[in-house]
Amino acid sequence: xxxxxxxxxxxxVPDPSCxxxxxxxxxxxxxxxxxxxxxxxxxxxxxxxxxxxxxxxFGGRVAMVSMAPDSASETLMxxxxxxxxxxxxxxxxxxxxxDSLATSRVLAAGIRKIGPFDLVLAGNESAxxxxxxxxxxxxxxxxxxHLANVIRMEVGPGGSVTARTRIENGxxxxxxSLPMVVGVRREINTPRYTSLMGVMAAxxxxxxxxxxxxxxxxxxxxxxxxxxxRPGKLSRPDYRRKGEILKGxxxxxxxxxxxxxxxxxxLG
Amino acid sequence: MPDRKRALWAVAExxxxxxxxxxxxxxxxxxxLAAEAGGCxxxxxxxxxxxxALANDLLACGADKVFLVEDPALELYQNDTYGTxxxxxxxxxxxxxxxxxxxxxxxxxxxxxxARLGTGLGAHCTNLALAPDGLLTMxxxxxxxxxxxxxxxxDRRPQMASVKPGMxxxxxxxxGNGEILRExxxxxxxxxxxxxxxxxxxxxxxxxxxLEDADVIVAGGWGIGGKENWRLLTELARELSGATGxxxxxxxxxxxxxxxxMIGTSGKTVRPKVYLGFGISGSPHHTVGIKDAGVIISINSxxxxxxxxxxxxxxxxxxxxxxxxLLSEIRRAKVPA
Numbered sequence: 001x002x003x004x005x006x007x008x009x010x011x012x013v014p015d016p017s018c019x020x021x022x023x024x025x026x027x028x029x030x031x032x033x034x035x036x037x038x039x040x041x042x043x044x045x046x047x048x049x050x051x052x053x054x055x056x057x058f059g060g061r062v063a064m065v066s067m068a069p070d071s072a073s074e075t076l077m078x079x080x081x082x083x084x085x086x087x088x089x090x091x092x093x094x095x096x097x098x099d100s101l102a103t104s105r106v107l108a109a110g111i112r113k114i115g116p117f118d119l120v121l122a123g124n125e126s127a128x129x130x131x132x133x134x135x136x137x138x139x140x141x142x143x144x145x146h147l148a149n150v151i152r153m154e155v156g157p158g159g160s161v162t163a164r165t166r167i168e169n170g171x172x173x174x175x176x177s178l179p180m181v182v183g184v185r186r187e188i189n190t191p192r193y194t195s196l197m198g199v200m201a202a203x204x205x206x207x208x209x210x211x212x213x214x215x216x217x218x219x220x221x222x223x224x225x226x227x228x229x230r231p232g233k234l235s236r237p238d239y240r241r242k243g244e245i246l247k248g249x250x251x252x253x254x255x256x257x258x259x260x261x262x263x264x265x266x267l268g
Numbered sequence: 269m270p271d272r273k274r275a276l277w278a279v280a281e282x283x284x285x286x287x288x289x290x291x292x293x294x295x296x297x298x299x300x301l302a303a304e305a306g307g308c309x310x311x312x313x314x315x316x317x318x319x320x321a322l323a324n325d326l327l328a329c330g331a332d333k334v335f336l337v338e339d340p341a342l343e344l345y346q347n348d349t350y351g352t353x354x355x356x357x358x359x360x361x362x363x364x365x366x367x368x369x370x371x372x373x374x375x376x377x378x379x380x381x382x383a384r385l386g387t388g389l390g391a392h393c394t395n396l397a398l399a400p401d402g403l404l405t406m407x408x409x410x411x412x413x414x415x416x417x418x419x420x421x422x423d424r425r426p427q428m429a430s431v432k433p434g435m436x437x438x439x440x441x442x443x444g445n446g447e448i449l450r451e452x453x454x455x456x457x458x459x460x461x462x463x464x465x466x467x468x469x470x471x472x473x474x475x476x477x478x479l480e481d482a483d484v485i486v487a488g489g490w491g492i493g494g495k496e497n498w499r500l501l502t503e504l505a506r507e508l509s510g511a512t513g514x515x516x517x518x519x520x521x522x523x524x525x526x527x528x529x530m531i532g533t534s535g536k537t538v539r540p541k542v543y544l545g546f547g548i549s550g551s552p553h554h555t556v557g558i559k560d561a562g563v564i565i566s567i568n569s570x571x572x573x574x575x576x577x578x579x580x581x582x583x584x585x586x587x588x589x590x591x592x593x594l595l596s597e598i599r600r601a602k603v604p605a
Contacts (some may be wrong), residue, residue: 019411020574021554031415100391101383130533131391133379136347140383145463146347148376162467167372168288169528170471172345176464216483226389232418237409239552239559239578246583253583254593257544257565258601260581264541264563266484266508267601 004060006051007111008084009122010133012068012075016127023262024234031041031234038075043123045191047184051121052083054155061085065110067095067103073207077164080202088114092212094219106222108141109215117179117249124149124183135183146181147174151188274308274402275363276301279354280326281373282316288371289480292329292438294431298367299330299439302400311335313357315350317343319393327444339453345373351380352460358385363426364402370430378430388421390429405518413533414557434480444487460568474528477511484510485540487531490517491547491568498523500591501546507598532557546587550575
């Protein structure tokens with residue numbers, strides 16, 4: 001088999017370690033994200049790693065595609081430093097408010113614009129929204145085979161694919177062939193670190209920015225208008241409880257716990 | 269607006285003739301929604317090979333009717349075959365709402381079908397409500413359980429949602445006298461573009477009591493520090509005839525029995541009578557999974573651990589001191605006087 005055209009879908013997300021600090025603007029009811037640095041969605045790094053390994057084996061190119069604001073270029077540098085050859089940012093005000101299907105339409109248009117592809121990889125889900133819909137929906141829109149929850153994948157000569165997808169208490173083993181879209185889980189590999197060489201090389205790699213007109217995506221297909229889903233009220237779930245502190249010696253504390261267990265009827 | 273059939277559908281999931289535990293939960297919730305909205309029909313969709321016996325179970329779990337599609341090609345789940353059949357059935361019958369269990373399979377099948385239908389889909393819903401005018405409110409959690417958002421699909425039909433397992437209790441079984449409709453599978457599958465073949469489905473039922481069935485859960489987090497200490501947790505769980513649960517960091521460290529014991533946004537939602545947490549800091553990723561527990565007791569040496577805020581009882585101590593004492597005290601308490 002010849003070289004592979006590989007596409008990795010990536011999303012800059014607010015750093016998951018900051019989610020404790022999420023606030024809602026009391027006036028507008030909107031989410032306040034300020035002070036939360038953007039990082040590459042953790043699962044997407046596993047998708048990129050898988051693409052880089054395939055490129056090392058078969059040769060080819062790895063393009064990252066992201067529907068994100070222009071400022072995402074900063075976050076995408078990490079992917080370029082890991083070894084991706086180029087990045088394409090699909091950025092337009094008209095994309096704001098896109099649900100997973102509208103997002104997938106934009107991403108599919110970006111993938112088509114890059115040219116023929118063999119394999120599209122994505123993190124199975126994003127850390128912020130986390131619908132896990134995008135890999136399957138991009139596959140549907142591109143009209144190719146697709147798999148979610150991939151934990152193992154082998155591409156054979158001639159473009160055959162065997163893969164395992166994670167299910168509860170087990171896995172599904174499948175066979176297919178390229179082209180394909182896959183959503184990968186973190187179990188699939190360990191993403192490489194960026195090296196100093198990689199960071200330096202990244203400076204010279206192309207980052208393209210494409211608007212809706214470049215992609216041929218019209219207003220009815222993306223953004224609010226192109227989305228079936230509409231967000232309503234946001235709230236912060238309140239899981240607080242009474243928080244009574246059990247004081248006293250360790251022995252006294254343990255007796256209290258046993259008394260609670262007995263009162264709840266779980267001491268057999 | 270054309271008059272629509274007011275039907276709620278629940279897509280059943282089965283592997284090798286066994287219903288997924290989320291399926292009765294989804295059906296029960298569909299039944300409750302139907303009552304909320306002033307009465308609509310609840311239908312279950314069942315795909316597979318030789319799975320007809322399960323159709324009666326679906327009736328007993330709350331379905332008024334079951335669309336049964338049996339074919340050798342449907343023996344093993346695959347998104348092209350299952351997606352094609354569901355898409356065609358939905359197009360033909362035009363239900364108002366279609367619900368899936370948010371299992372690994374549902375997580376792939378639901379967006380596949382939603383893309384084909386061009387409609388909206390709520391992901392991993394933890395809340396659902398149906399208004400008399402037929403509008404579905406879908407409550408979803410984002411940002412690792414930190415943010416709750418209400419979502420709607422006002423203009424497109426059907427309204428689709430995947431339902432997080434463990435959120436909605438199933439209804440008590442009631443032998444129903446509903447209707448089982450056998451569909452012609454070859455018609456629903458004809459011309460389908462099958463691009464991936466499922467070779468096999470491997471499932472190993474884990475040993476020990478499932479978290480979902482346990483009255484007591486003894487859970488550990490990163491603070492446990494190693495396999496040696498983890499054994500003490502397992503011992504305590506066994507002593508209490510309960511189950512051992514874990515957080516993501518403890519799972520990643522490899523101390524636990526596996527992913528089926530993980531509690532939280534990417535794991536299970538549990539509702540034991542008593543939850544005992546050791547060495548758990550209490551990130552929302554985890555605490556969202558225990559919000560329905562009866563009593564929450566947390567043991568952590570850090571008085572500022574966020575887990576204390578969402579606990580009923582807090583023990584500010586080193587679990588290494590508490591755990592052995594607790595084990596012997598429980599053993600003593602269980603000896604008949």
